[in-house]
Amino acid sequence: MEEVLYNVLGAIATFLVAFVVGMTYGGLNRKITARVQNRKGPPFYQNFIDTLKLASKKSAIHHGVMQHFGPAFLMVTSVMSLLIVPVLTHNQWFPNLNFHGDLIFLLYIMVFGPLGMALGAGQTGNPNSAIGITRGLSQMVGYEIPWVLALVALMIQYHTTSIVGLMAVQAQSGTWLMFSSPFAFIAAVMAMLGMFSYSPFDVVIAPAEIASGPASENGGKYLFTMMSSGSVFAFVKLTLYVDLFMGGADNIVILLVKTFALYMIPVLYSLTTVRYRTEQSIRWFWGWPSFFGLLAILQAVIF
């Protein structure tokens, strides 16, 4: 009974930490972007104000039952993957409901949110939403290839399909997987650029072109749910990369340092480039990232 209580309270605490950290990272992204463009920029807590404002909108119109599913599925995906990914090692306040094969389960669950969003955006009837969803699913086909190749390489090389197993491998050998399987790390980081869909891979949102795509009919509380689930999901992705390739984290400070260092890769890369077209984006992911993914598989099979 006590264990269940710890798990429930721990899940709530994990969600709050993920929300606050994800939101703050988003705000720091806006601040860094502004400083690079020689602006003062909004305060780092601007995203909290934006979500509070969206939550306190008095009306939020919807076009049918299915529209609720889009933001709700996104939120469900974020929370589910948050509970599977171990946030801190050896800490009872951050329970991880992991099991054998959770890495494969995570691969499936990470595409669940965009598919739910496709259902929701279809109901709105906005042509921009339909275009955005098409682009999003196409781009997902692009970056899933190097991402899956990298994960399969890890699974073959270390004979385990659980995240905790891979963390145990790193703890035993004392080297991070980003050094012992570098090609998988390179392929996975290149796939991460697509997952965050910052520039140049922001073909889904593209505000000046298709009016923010799938979100274009969602205002008020729907947009609030989407923004907060996006922040939580960003935290999940960064924590997963830290767990897989950088040996996990023992306390919250190390976790923040490692995740922030990883987060700077898509942020700084986005500042140097402009938006690709969808086919250019897919071609990019099927080029060098997939090549490094194949190298990782070769390394896993041969060595």
Add this chain to the structure above:
Amino acid sequence: MINDKNSQKIVDIIQNWARKHSIWVLGYGTGCGSIEIPPTMTSRYDAERLGVRGAATPRQADVLLITGYLTTKTLKRVIRVYEQMQDPKYVIGFGSCTINGGMYYDSYNTIKVLDKYLPVDVYINGCMPRPEAVLSGFGQLQKRIAEGRADGAKQYKENLEWYRANQKKIIPNWVMPEYNW
């Protein structure tokens, strides 16, 4: 206790503070005034430090910024856009043309006084208003939001018949969907 007046007042203060510091602008840039928006948003004047940010669609926007004159043809689109926005919503009339017609005062196909057709919360005077004036206009809007006086949308709902009559005088073929905003 939750529903009593004082706690509602506290909630209002917090919500108005958030609304004040997060203004998502939908620029309706058909008039010449929209040329002043890029300098307001970019590095020299940087409206984002005040929380002012562009919104992509009417559903996400808080402020409808009418930059300059409105022809009788575009008025219909502006009304549709305004009615798609979610409460609480505000309108900023930008430039002299929205106040009294400006240099188009004797034109046959522009509307002269925007306030007859949409509830304007803040006017920004000038032809053109410089980015300093635009920022000062946003400051005025923030002040009104914080005081809870920016209730143009409420007035629009209460006096809908008067607004509709004025709009239908300009738009003879009124084929518009019914909105349940």
